[in-house]
Amino acid sequence: MSTTEKLALYRQWRPQNFRDVVAQKQVVLPLQQSIRSGRFAHAFLFSGTRGTGKTSLAKIFAKAINCLNPDDGNPCNECETCLAANSGSLMDIQEIDAASNNGVDDVRRLTSEIIFTPVLAEYKVYIIDEAHMLSQQAFNALLKTLEEPPSHAVFILATTEPHRIPATIMSRCQHYEFRRISQADIVQRLRTIADELSLSITDDALAVIAQLANGGMRDAISLLDQLRQIPGDIERDDVLQMAGRVPDQFLHTVAASILNYDPDALLRSIQELLMSGRDLTRFLLDLSSYMRNLLIVKVSRNPEELIQMTSAGLKQLSALADQSSSELISESIASLARLSSELRFSPDIRTSLEIGLLALAARLRNTFGETETGSREVRSKQEVRVETPVAQAELAAEQRIAEAAEPPVVVTKPEPRAPEAIATAKVEPQPQAERLEEVPAPAVAAQTEAATEAAVIAKEEKAQEPELPAAKATVEEIEVTPPEPAVKLDQAKSDPATLSTQAYEDETLRIWQNALEAIKEEHMMDLSLMARPAKVSRRGNVWTLLFDHSLKGQHACINEADSRATIRRILVELLNENIELEVILEDEASADAVTAEEDWMIKLKRITDKRSIPLHIDEELLNGGTR
Ligand SMILES: [Zn+2]
Numbered sequence: 001m002s003t004t005e006k007l008a009l010y011r012q013w014r015p016q017n018f019r020d021v022v023a024q025k026q027v028v029l030p031l032q033q034s035i036r037s038g039r040f041a042h043a044f045l046f047s048g049t050r051g052t053g054k055t056s057l058a059k060i061f062a063k064a065i066n067c068l069n070p071d072d073g074n075p076c077n078e079c080e081t082c083l084a085a086n087s088g089s090l091m092d093i094q095e096i097d098a099a100s101n102n103g104v105d106d107v108r109r110l111t112s113e114i115i116f117t118p119v120l121a122e123y124k125v126y127i128i129d130e131a132h133m134l135s136q137q138a139f140n141a142l143l144k145t146l147e148e149p150p151s152h153a154v155f156i157l158a159t160t161e162p163h164r165i166p167a168t169i170m171s172r173c174q175h176y177e178f179r180r181i182s183q184a185d186i187v188q189r190l191r192t193i194a195d196e197l198s199l200s201i202t203d204d205a206l207a208v209i210a211q212l213a214n215g216g217m218r219d220a221i222s223l224l225d226q227l228r229q230i231p232g233d234i235e236r237d238d239v240l241q242m243a244g245r246v247p248d249q250f251l252h253t254v255a256a257s258i259l260n261y262d263p264d265a266l267l268r269s270i271q272e273l274l275m276s277g278r279d280l281t282r283f284l285l286d287l288s289s290y291m292r293n294l295l296i297v298k299v300s301r302n303p304e305e306l307i308q309m310t311s312a313g314l315k316q317l318s319a320l321a322d323q324s325s326s327e328l329i330s331e332s333i334a335s336l337a338r339l340s341s342e343l344r345f346s347p348d349i350r351t352s353l354e355i356g357l358l359a360l361a362a363r364l365r366n367t368f369g370e371t372e373t374g375s376r377e378v379r380s381k382q383e384v385r386v387e388t389p390v391a392q393a394e395l396a397a398e399q400r401i402a403e404a405a406e407p408p409v410v411v412t413k414p415e416p417r418a419p420e421a422i423a424t425a426k427v428e429p430q431p432q433a434e435r436l437e438e439v440p441a442p443a444v445a446a447q448t449e450a451a452t453e454a455a456v457i458a459k460e461e462k463a464q465e466p467e468l469p470a471a472k473a474t475v476e477e478i479e480v481t482p483p484e485p486a487v488k489l490d491q492a493k494s495d496p497a498t499l500s501t502q503a504y505e506d507e508t509l510r511i512w513q514n515a516l517e518a519i520k521e522e523h524m525m526d527l528s529l530m531a532r533p534a535k536v537s538r539r540g541n542v543w544t545l546l547f548d549h550s551l552k553g554q555h556a557c558i559n560e561a562d563s564r565a566t567i568r569r570i571l572v573e574l575l576n577e578n579i580e581l582e583v584i585l586e587d588e589a590s591a592d593a594v595t596a597e598e599d600w601m602i603k604l605k606r607i608t609d610k611r612s613i614p615l616h617i618d619e620e621l622l623n624g625g626t627r
Pocket residue numbers: 066067068069070075076077078079080081082083
């Protein structure tokens with residue numbers, strides 16, 4: 001799909017009159033009223049985040065004041081001026097992008113032509129997009145016209161950053177603030193579009209799109225547009241996949257392997273995650289959010305109203321919740337939050353994530369293990385394994401890492417039912433206000449509710465049981481102890497045998513992460529979502545983005561000339577040297593990926609063996625693999 005076709009769906013569904021505008025009633029109603037009464041301002045400032053309808057409404061307003069047969073303040077879209085405006089041929093309505101026309105000369109040209117009367121319409125309307133980008137001199141030149149505009153002129157300044165508009169300009173304009181569009185409104189609009197296009201997509205999937213778009217209708221429709229290339233019914237996981245997020249099933253596997261202490265399964269999942277090239281920080285947030293959902297299932301009577309998930313997913317969630325205690329889940333949420341802030345400063349995210357999650361699982365088992373039915377099953381499995389000498393060695397090593405992960409100060413283990421532990425852990429998510437933004441709204445509400453309910457439970461339990469100050473002290477000590485993984489990481493890195501290639505790969509990944517950030521900063525949401533290939537590598541100055549077969553759609557998008565040029569430009573800027581970019585779609589049966597994965601596992605195995613970190617990889621996987 002080419003860039004122009006991609007834009008087409010949004011343009012095609014751009015509202016054509018006030019009735020079609022979703023939300024923004026606080027802007028629509030007064031504007032429409034001013035047209036009805038025939039008394040409107042000659043300068044407007046529309047401010048609000050991207051994709052909330054500023055330009056769309058500016059265009060509707062421009063048409064409405066010029067329409068020959070307006071209907072209750074709405075443009076008819078049938079008269080000569082409306083048709084000319086809709087086809088873009090009406091010279092009297094001009095849209096100017098201030099980002100690329102920000103100089104004083106651009107504004108002077110505009111103000112010198114505005115004195116002439118309109119050609120066809122009654123009013124000349126100038127829509128200035130990204131108005132905050134105008135230079136100071138340009139603003140000054142504009143101000144003169146705004147102070148005494150000709151009676152046939154109307155200015156609409158649109159901006160995402162109203163604080164950058166000079167006060168002198170602002171005071172001349174009628175200011176309207178655009179709000180983020182609610183998820184429900186976005187879902188409703190997407191449903192209309194999908195039905196009109198005969199696109200089969202589930203409500204769950206639409207809800208995920210709305211959540212990802214974060215209040216911006218344009219991004220939501222772009223994402224829906226991208227999804228059109230998927231054949232058959234579009235489901236929640238398809239959206240997550242397209243947006244570079246992990247499916248619920250994957251989160252479930254990871255959560256279960258942490259809560260039930262299954263280090264092999266955990267490592268396998270992390271490896272899968274790394275090979276898929278997904279954003280690890282994002283993954284940790286999603287995992288925390290999954291754990292919060294577990295907690296909600298644990299404490300709420302109607303979790304299905306609070307959690308946005310398929311019924312199969314919900315069933316799986318509650319089965320896992322049954323196996324775990326609230327304390328265990330709460331402690332995981334708190335630990336994941338800590339791990340996620342540690343990762344921000346880590347020079348080697350991959351190793352830190354692996355060791356961080358393993359240490360978390362080990363600590364949970366040591367702290368809570370004795371009371372958990374789920375863990376007891378694992379433990380009995382281990383007792384069986386101890387029969388062979390190899391297994392004995394493995395178990396000893398496993399205990400070593402568990403001990404290492406646990407701070408030495410902890411001598412007394414907390415009592416399993418220490419009520420403070422619940423309270424401390426559950427209060428934790430509240431200070432992370434910025435992170436909550438990412439969580440679906442119902443989950444936030446649920447979380448607060450869960451926290452309140454948990455506090456009540458904790459209080460009740462407190463009344464029944466004597467205080468356990470020792471247990472609380474231990475929990476706090478765990479929290480303030482510096483994380484062990486950092487030490488482990490240094491040891492692994494200082495291994496001369498693995499240092500050079502690993503450092504090179506890490507640097508490559510780091511540069512790539514920076515490139516993705518830069519793409520995001522340039523507001524190219526499509527591109528930043530799609531540019532998550534299976535594997536990034538470079539040889540000399542040749543960068544290769546390899547997409548595996550399941551990421552066909554992403555490959556097609558990134559392989560477009562425009563996308564390739566943008567990515568190449570950003571990498572050149574970051575590296576300050578010329579590079580070549582290859583975008584490759586992997587053959588389904590390619591042996592290449594297996595080799596890369598194999599290499600990676602052998603390398604990992606070598607490090608863990610040297611450090612006596614217990615890691616079991618199926619021989620089958622090491623010898624050529626079926627994966
Ligand atoms: Zn008309």
